[in-house]
Amino acid sequence: MGKVKAQKAGLGETSGELGERRIIEVLRKRFDVMPDLPVLFGDDVSAVSVGDGRVAVLKADMLVDKTDVPRGMSLWQAARKAVVMNVSDFAAKGVEPKAALVSLGLPRNLLRKDVEEIARGLNTGARQYGAYIVGGDTGEASDLVIAVSLFGTAEKKALMLRSGAKVGDIVAVTGFFGKSAAGLRLLLDGFAVSKELREVLVSAVFMPQARLKEGLALSGSRAVTASIDSSDGLAWSLHEIGRMSGVGFLVSSVPVAHEVKCFAEFNGLDALELALYGGEEYELVVTVKPKLWVDAETAVEAVGGRLLPIGKVTRGKQVILEVDGKKCPIEARGWEHFKSKI
C-alpha cells in the first residue's frame, strides 16, 4: 500500500506525527493481554506472577543519542542515565533492581575508548543502585542506541501502583522540581547564568539520581496508595495517577527548587512552568494514607530523604492548583523528550 492510499485509509500518519504516547496506544491494541497480569499496561513497570504472591518486575527503556542526549553530556553520563531512568521506575514501585541487560546499537565510527566509556557508565548506573549488568548484545546502528532492561522481584502486594489513590489521601513528592527543565533550557537555548547555578542545573540533566532508597522506604511503610516517578514532569505524573486511580488533585504548593527560582527570575522565565511541565526529573510522586503520614515521612527521613506534602486527592477528575485562594487547572501537558527543541 503506497503512502497516498494508506493516508486515505486513515493509516497515513507518520510516527513523527503520532508521537510517543499514541504510538504506544497503537502497539498495545495489537498485543494479546497476558491473563492475570499483576500490573496494568501503562504503569511504570511490567510484572509477571512467579507464584507464592511474588512477582518478577521488568522494565525496558531505550535511550537514543539523537533525541535523548543533549550536547555536552558525555557517553559515560548518557550510558549511566540509560540505566538510572529504568531504576527510577523501579524506585516508584518500591522494587529493588537486581540485574540489567543492555542492547547496544553502535555507529560504525565509534572508537574503542567510546565503547569502554559506555561500558563504565552502564556499570556505574547499575552498581550505584545495587544491580549488576548480567548480559546483553550489540549491533551496528546509525544512532547510538542504549536499550536497557531491568529485572527484580517483589511481593505483589508491596508494589506501589499508579492506580490506588483514594479521595482524602495526601499527595507528596520526594524533592524540589524544575532543575532538569531549567538545565535543559540552559543547554538548548543558551541562557546566561552564574557558573555555580549552571553547575547545579546542568548536573540535574547529566547526572540524574533515582530515588530508590526513598521508594523502598515508602513501600516498606505500607502507607502509600499510589506512586509514579516524575520523568514526564510533575503535572503529567499527577494526571497519570488521577487517570489510573479515577481521582483528581488539589495542589496547594509546588516545591520549586531554589536554583530554578533564581534561573527563572534572571532570565524572565516562569519558575512554576519549569517545575510543573518540565520532565527528565526523577522525583517520586506518591499518595499517602493520612493516618499513616508520619510513618511514610519517618521512613523516608530514616534513609536520608524527605517527603514534601503538596496537596490532597479529590473526588473530581481535575488537577487544580490553589494559591492564595485562587484556583487554576494544572494541564495534562507532559514531556515527550526535547527533540522538538533541537
Add this chain to the structure above:
Amino acid sequence: MGKVKAQKAGLGETSGELGERRIIEVLRKRFDVMPDLPVLFGDDVSAVSVGDGRVAVLKADMLVDKTDVPRGMSLWQAARKAVVMNVSDFAAKGVEPKAALVSLGLPRNLLRKDVEEIARGLNTGARQYGAYIVGGDTGEASDLVIAVSLFGTAEKKALMLRSGAKVGDIVAVTGFFGKSAAGLRLLLDGFAVSKELREVLVSAVFMPQARLKEGLALSGSRAVTASIDSSDGLAWSLHEIGRMSGVGFLVSSVPVAHEVKCFAEFNGLDALELALYGGEEYELVVTVKPKLWVDAETAVEAVGGRLLPIGKVTRGKQVILEVDGKKCPIEARGWEHFKSKI
C-alpha cells in the same frame, strides 16, 4: 581525546573494525560480575537466582533493519523474527519464555500502518511460543530498531548450558542445515533457482522457527550435557561448546538440507560451506550422554521433532570433520550478520 591521540593509546579502533564479538569482550571487562551468577557471561541467556534452586532467565537481543533485515522481508516478519531469535536462545537452554518487553526505535517517517504491522509481528512471535508482550517503550531513531528482552523461570539444574559437554558424549542437532545461508545468498547475491526452491530457502530467512518444543523436551530428558542454538552457524556453535566445555569434536556427518544441495549444485557453490558456516539458523546443537541417547531421541520425537547424531565429543580442543576416512578441521568461523555483504 581526539582520534589521533586515541589511536596512539591503542584505543583508536572503531566499533566497525572491532566487530560484534570483540566489542562484547570490551564491554564485559568493564562490568562488575554478580556474585554466584548461575550462568556464565557468554552463554545464550543470562540468569539470576531467585531462591529455592530456581532462576529467572533473561535474554536481550536487538534487531536493526539496516543490518539485520534483508530486502523483501516485511516489517511483520522482521518484528516476529526479533522475538523468535530470543525464543531460540531460551529453547537452547530448555526454558519456557513467559513474557517479553520491547523497546522500539522508530524512524519519523514510518506510517501508522507500519507500526501496526510491527506490533502484530511482535505479538505473533511471542504468542507462537506461549509468551506475552507485557511492556516496553518507543522513541525516535534513524534506523528501525527492535530491542526485545525475554523473561522466564527455570530450575537452575535443568538449564542446559554451553559448558557441560563431556568426552564421549554424542553431539546431535535438531534439523538440517544451510537453508538460511542459501536463502541469504539468494536474496543478497541474486542467484537463479526454481520458484519452489526459492520459496523454501527464502522462508528460512523470513520465517525462522525456534526449536522450543525440542529444547523443552531435551531439558526434560535430563540426557543433555551442553546446548547452544546455531544462530551464528553450526561451526561456530561447535567451537563455542568446545571452548566453554574444554573439549573438541569429531564430526562424522553434517546434515545438509536437501534444498541446499540442489541450490549449491545448480549455482556451483559448496553445500557443506553453507551448512557449516552459515548462520541465522535456529537449530539446536546439543551433546548427549551416550547411555541416555534413546531418552533424548524419544523425548524429541514425542513432540514431533528429530534428533540427528553428527559426531562425538573428543579430548582434543579441535573440531574435526571426518568424511570417508579423511580428516579436516572445521574452522572457528562464524556469522556476524550479513552487513558486509550489502
